[in-house]
Amino acid sequence: MRQRKNILQMLSFFVAAVPLLVSGETFRAVDFERLLQKHPLMRKYDPETGRFKETKSEIIPVENLQKRVASITAEIADCESEKSELVLAAMNSGEASTEALTWEKIGQIDRRLAELKARLQTEQSLLADKGVPGYDKLLEIAGRIYHETVLPETATGALLLNKLPRFAATPPLLADNDLRRFFFSRNGEVLEKYLAQAGKIALMFEKTDQPILYSADREVSDAKKH
Amino acid sequence: MLVTIFALVLAAVFCGQTVQACSLALHDWKLIFYRKIPVPVPFFPLAELDVAATRLEQASFARVFWVGSHNFISAVAPAFLPLFADRAARLPWAAFDSGPSLIAMARENYCPGEGPLIVGSDNSYIKVALFADQSSAFGCMQLVIQQSGRIRAVHPDTKTPWAQETNGISWLSLIFYQLPVPGRILSFSAYPVQKNRFSIYEDHSYVEALLSQRILKRRPDLVVDPYRFDFPELPE
Structure with a gap:
């Protein structure tokens, strides 16, 4: 449960991450899970400790x-x-x-x-810290994986929307800045306004359970289906 | 497992962004003026104070001799050191002109009891930089005066004689809106004091007023450590 809470807290950073990618005119949804599995560092991932073996993130006795x-x-x-x-x-x-x-x-x-x-x-x-490296060490590795897997996917200038993992809740919905408006309008400014409320969104993530997914090929996003 | 890595990857995206912040506002500093000027000695011995403070944690000394090619400003600067809350700053500091070597001075003062710490500054230069904040349409500005140079220190302690050579860096930063005049100053700070940035003056109410007028961009509470970034690295 605690681990899930940590993950949710870290996911709140997502809202700050997307503006980097808001520059293209076309839309794609990418299966991050498949992308991540391709990376060689994933072979060193230890699910028991949640760390990568033989890296700075590894727990030392x-x-x-x-x-x-x-x-x-x-x-x-x-x-x-x-x-x-x-x-x-x-x-x-x-x-x-x-x-x-x-x-x-x-x-x-x-x-x-x-x-x-x-x-x-x-x-x-x-x-x-009893030999447990901080999350920053994990982030370093995650950053490397990101640069080597996700960035090439955005090299074409396409706007990349993330499929978030599923947790029990509803999509973030703010009074004036509903993310779903973005799916319909395809207007980058709407998304930027939405993301500007990072703090509020982060607080709502614990209640979020549906994937935020957009595909240019489909008229209806997964978020809208629910 | 994948969920964890996925979350980490997303978090890493954020961490790749560069942001500069003060305690309340989020700045995007752009360098608009820069000069590097060689000087005979730093104007203010902040980095030297840091060396003395570090040594004082290991061994005691009664006073500090600051050796260099002094000018009027540097000669009187030690008088202002007690303004900083630091034990080494409260010791008597005396400015000595470069003459005999530091080792020779140490030899003269090598005797039982609390001797002086001899700190020499040379190869010094100052960097003057002016930054403008893109987030505030270049209205908010930061003036930075950074001092760099070689610092050699000798402590002729009879128990354990000690010496150190290091590259000292210190800076003063003035953040203001449009003009560096009273009433427009957001903050004035110095580094290093006890190895950290030391805030000499901060006008929070003025910053709040600029934030409420949306002239400055508010710093997101969740994601930015306000004291982690001061200004972008200066060119060589």
């Missing part, structure tokens, strides 16, 4: 994370210690040539330290 954090922390301490020795040596030396070399080495160590600290922050954050 806490024990492994603790080992990684300890290792990075030790490496940072080594780098700091090395810098400390370099500074001490340069102060004792007093030679200008030594100073230049010292700063060059310090610069190198600092770049390495910046990498290590960034990694440490990532690992610690993941550890705080």
Whole structure:
């Protein structure tokens, strides 16, 4: 149930997504499910965890994370210690040539330290979340899938309407901006007005159960049938 | 399973969009003026303050020596640092002209007790950029002054001597409607203060008035983190 709620919340982004695609003059409906199945990353999808294996979205055991954090922390301490020795040596030396070399080495160590600290922050954050990467990691992968599957479908300039998965509810219906008006008028401005009310639509998605589908080949959309 | 991926793909579509926002309004910033100017030293040591604040978390020091080819503005700028709520900003800062090397200064101050943190700025330049907001028919504007440069710091701590070399970036941002005059200012902010954007002044009622007149575009509450975006990346 909770997972479904998450999905519904994420689906609310759909309303912000469509304007990108509102530029063409022809209409098509695409079976996203079939498109997604074609992508090689889908073979790595683990339905049990809802994550992609061998990617940043994969859930990491806490024990492994603790080992990684300890290792990075030790490496940072080594780098700091090395810098400390370099500074001490340069102060004792007093030679200008030594100073230049010292700063060059310090610069190198600092770049390495910046990498290590960034990694440490990532690992610690993941550890705080008990090894479960945030949704942003999933979105990165979803974004890649989108770019490699959905975008080519829109390359022709056609307006693409999504068939939403079925949930128990009725289509979003707002007082002045009924999405169904768009299906009849085929006017991009109507859709844009509708989408401008993203917040309200997002709240209504939990009550939505019918696919929003439009096909230029058919006079009646699925949404209108109900 | 497919439903989840489907939802994620749709969400990714949104995330691909670039938006810039302040706390209430949604802006679409377009760069209309840009200049990059080399300067002997940053006018205001905000990035240097960040270095000092970070070091202060690890070891204590009594004062800060800011070394560079100072001019009048940079020489008096440290006097304004206490305006920022930062422990390192409340320490005494002294502007020193470049002369002896940082290591040589550290050597002179290498003694038991709380010594100074020596911070040197060089290879500095400022970027001046003016953005106009397409969403408000180019009426709302943002003036950005970004300082960049190399920062070298040495702490002659007798327990653990320390040094660091980093590229410092700091900026001031003024967002206004049509003219940068009192009454038309939406916000004035600085970065970095405690590693974040620091709002010095914000006129929420003025922003609300512009939003109600539909001059500015309201930021959707659900989808945009107001503090994630400040302005588009400046050219090199």
